[in-house]
Amino acid sequence: MIKTLFYKEFQNYFRNLSSIFLPLIFFFLIISIFPLLIGPDKVLLNKIVPGIVWITIIFTTLLSSNNFFKDDYNNGYLETFLTSDSSVEFILFLKIISCWLFTCFPIIIFIPLVSIFFNISMKDSFIIISTLVIGSPVLISIGIFGSALTLGLAKNSILVPIIILPFFIPILIFSASAIESVSSGTPYEMQIYILLALLVFVLPTMPYLLKYTLSLSINN
Amino acid sequence: MNISKIANLKFFFTKTKNLSKFLGYLTFFLMLGGIYWGLFVAPSDYLQGESYRIMYLHVPAAWLSLQVYMIMAFAGFISLVWKVKIMEIISIQCAPIGAYFTLIALVTGMVWGKPTWGTYWVWDARLTSELILLFLYIGIIALYSSFSDKRQAVKITSLLTIVGLVNIPIIHFSVEWWNTLHQGPSVTKFDQPSMHISMLLPLLYMFVVFNLYFVAVLIKRVQLGIYSREKKSKWMEEYLNG
Secondary structure (H helix, E strand, O other): OHHHHHHHHHHHHHHOOHHHHHHHHHHHHHHHHHHHHHOOOHHHHHHHHHHHHHHHHHHHHHHHHOOOOHHHHHOOHHHHHHHOOOOHHHHHHHHHHHHHHHHHHHHHHOHHHHHHHHOOOHHHHHHHHHHHHHHHHHHHHHHHHHHHHOOOOOOOOOHHHHHHHHHHHHHHHHHHHHHHHHHHOOOOHHHHHHHHHHHHHHHHHHHHHHHHHHHHHHOO | OOHHHHOOHHHHHHHOHHHHHHHHHHHHHHHHHHHHHHHHHOOOEOOOEOHHHHHHHHHHHHHHHHHHHHHHHHHHHHHHHHOOHHHHHHHHHHHHHHHHHHHHHHHHHHHHHHHHHOOOOOOOHHHHHHHHHHHHHHHHHHHHHHOOOHHHHHHHHHHHHHHHHHHHHHHHHHHHHHOOOOOOOOOOOOOOOOOOHHHHHHHHHHHHHHHHHHHHHHHHHHHHHHHHHHOOOHHHHHHHOO
16 A cells, blocks of 8 residues: 555656756755855855755745645545545655655755855765755655645745744754754764654654644635 | 633623723733832842843743743643633634733843843844744734634634644754853742842732733733624624613
8 A cells, every 4th residue: 555655646746747856946046046145255155055055945845845735635635535544644644755755855865966066075065964864854744734734725825934934943953053063073963863853753743733734624 | 600601702701891991900000010119119230230120021021921822822722622612712812912922022131132231132042932932923823814714713723822832842942052141040940049039029020910911901802802703693782782
């Protein structure tokens, strides 16, 4: 069953290839706009690039999870699987994972390329990638929670970021601090452990929360 | 008298009309007394001089900003689980009051920060987490106001409030850990409060007065909430027409 579900999700994303490439292109566009705004100062850029990467990841996750359930809601698929006897939580978990795979994962793969552009050392680049790998699934699932909350609304473009951004803050703080610690040569394990703890806490509980939110949003 | 009777919207609306007026006047006079006590009677601080006196507004507002959030989440939880109508209204009407308290805490803190730290704003842990709390409140109000079906809106915002309640300690811990410049808590140190009793008493008094104010405003707002929800119902028309 897992295979079929995964296959269905993959098909959904692959049928519309732009949905994979657009987040990636968006990411590169935002990244390359920053030097234009701040100026081509190498030292400054090198210092703030981790922050830029994280801001861009925030934008990407917010945009890609904004109308996450809209299509499924409009064509009735959502109601069908909420009332079906298969494990709804598991389907939601797979949906979160595949959303991450097709929006954040391509970006993470291309982080080494970004590091070359901005002259970031191997060690820093590695820590950026590891914080992204741990942190971005949490961001994606919180963003999906926001889109589930606003499912009943016709227009919710700016609302979801306003609701959701405060919830991002712990992840952002610990990621930024881990990156900062590596580049200043101090221990960074603790921040990584806390990020992992947040991931382990959020990912398994989120499907249950999502199921409850969706049932509230639909039964109006 | 049982709970279901108090929870009845009609009962609440008709019985608390005079109570909120009474509480309002009471709060006004008690607040005048508290301001006199805090601004003129309490001794001045040996380190900060007179500028510390803004604490008598700042600290109760900051405490209330968190307390109101907890009340809001608690009422939201009850309204989600037991579908108590009055709790739905209480939960959502807490949000603007809490946002105001957060704003008061932030503004008074900035006014205090200028002579003490030399700048209105620093990105310090407590200021930042208070600011994030304000954003949480604003998000809740925005989410509520964008639904046209208000019962549905309350359900969704209650859920957001409860999730936010889980998140507040995490945010607070992370921000605290991120940067700390604010002076440590000086009232809740149980072994030996680092504040003299003659300064502490007016503070606790102001805290009680702020709580009274909160209850008075909440009752008024809940009455308005009941009115806007029930204005087409029969009992409301009968009540208003005499």
